[in-house]
Amino acid sequence: MGKHTQCVHSGSMADRVTRGLNTPIFTSSSFEYLDVPENVYPRYFNTPNQKAVSEKLRALENTESGMLFSSGMAAISTVIFALASSGDHVVMQRDIYGGTHHFATAEFERFGIEFAFVGNAAQEFEKAIRENTRLVYIETPSNPLLRITDIAAVAKLAKSRGILTAIDNTFASPINQNPHDLGIDIVIHSGTKYLGGHSDLCCGAVLTSQAIMDRITASAVNFGGSLNAVTCYLLERSLKTLGIRVETQNRNALALARHLQDHPRVTTVYYPGLETHPGFDIARRQMRGFGGMLSFELDEKQIQPDRFARKLQLITPALSLGGVETIICAPALTSHVKVSAEDRREMGISDGLFRLSVGIEDVDDLVADVDRALE
Ligand SMILES: Cc1ncc(COP(=O)(O)O)c(C=O)c1O
Incomplete structure (x- = not known):
């Protein structure tokens, strides 16, 4: 089946x-x-x-x-x-x-x-x-x-x-x-x-x-x-709806990753579905879709990460991931808070890193929310 x-x-x-x-x-x-x-x-x-x-x-x-x-x-x-x-x-x-x-x-x-x-x-x-x-x-x-x-x-x-x-x-x-x-x-x-x-x-x-x-x-x-x-x-x-949820999340995440990659206030986007991702070829071989998760870093000379998170209206700063709603978190304060600062540095997790769990909303609304907060 x-x-x-x-x-x-x-x-x-x-x-x-x-x-x-x-x-x-x-x-x-x-x-x-x-x-x-x-x-x-x-x-x-x-x-x-x-x-x-x-x-x-x-x-x-x-x-x-x-x-x-x-x-x-x-x-x-x-x-x-x-x-x-x-x-x-x-x-x-x-x-x-x-x-x-x-x-x-x-x-x-x-x-x-x-x-x-x-x-x-x-x-x-x-x-x-x-x-x-x-x-x-x-x-x-x-x-x-x-x-x-x-x-x-x-x-x-x-x-x-x-x-x-x-x-x-x-x-x-x-x-x-x-x-x-x-x-x-x-x-x-x-x-x-x-x-x-x-x-x-x-x-x-x-x-x-x-x-x-x-x-x-x-x-x-x-x-x-x-x-x-x-x-x-x-x-x-x-x-029962896992397949249709994840397929929508795959599509929305790829669109958001591409959008963020082109934004002048974003320095790095981590998403395995981007051709520039070092794991893209392996991901394409072993995955049917690239998933609903992506991370990114802001240009901190232009924009304060904390201010950005607070300016989002639709996307909520919250723990966990994988839900139908799009949420954002700073791993250094949430998923990796128990990992020592030294280990985080070794893992490549900066304090300004954001992780997005992309939901099933209309992607234009997500893009608009991110753009408004970046502006
Ligand atoms: C990749 C991954 N594995 C395992 C866990 C642990 O799962 P749980 O919180 O259900 O114990 C998490 C939780 O955030 C996770 O992100």
């Missing part, structure tokens, strides 16, 4: 009692255990609503198995702690979501997990791999600089050494990019972003093979970051 058909139909559980079209919300946290094939319980990740949405996402990412979590970080931390133990080594891309970066620097050492941050060229991963490396972790396009990592090259390299690979596919969404098809073992999403899409829920997802999922599940039931039935239902409802 095509992506839009999967969005609408995969995993849906018709209501056999009333013959309603939608998956009912099953609120029980207690299920009978006699004469059933497995014990069902929310923290075992196997309730009907959890299964319905996991199946839709599994289909969209073309993996054997899917699992939902209560946040993106619950998904990321569970995957890493399930697959890496004391004495193991993890190679991580340096330019990633600030929360994931902070998770590594704040938690790994306490649990005896060694790690290295590397640039996003495949050779950098190769150089960092050691005898005890168990996992290679990437994010592309990355948060917030939209750097592009060659997914197939990293997957091939890790596979040749018998090392598992995981990717944060949040920025691309399964509409624009399917990393498992390119050889990545584990695909992770902060579902709080594009999958939810309406800035009103928090969840995460992991999509992988059944064998790897069995290993992750063994730890996940202990860590307990499962998702409740009502949020599962909201997510299922949102996913």
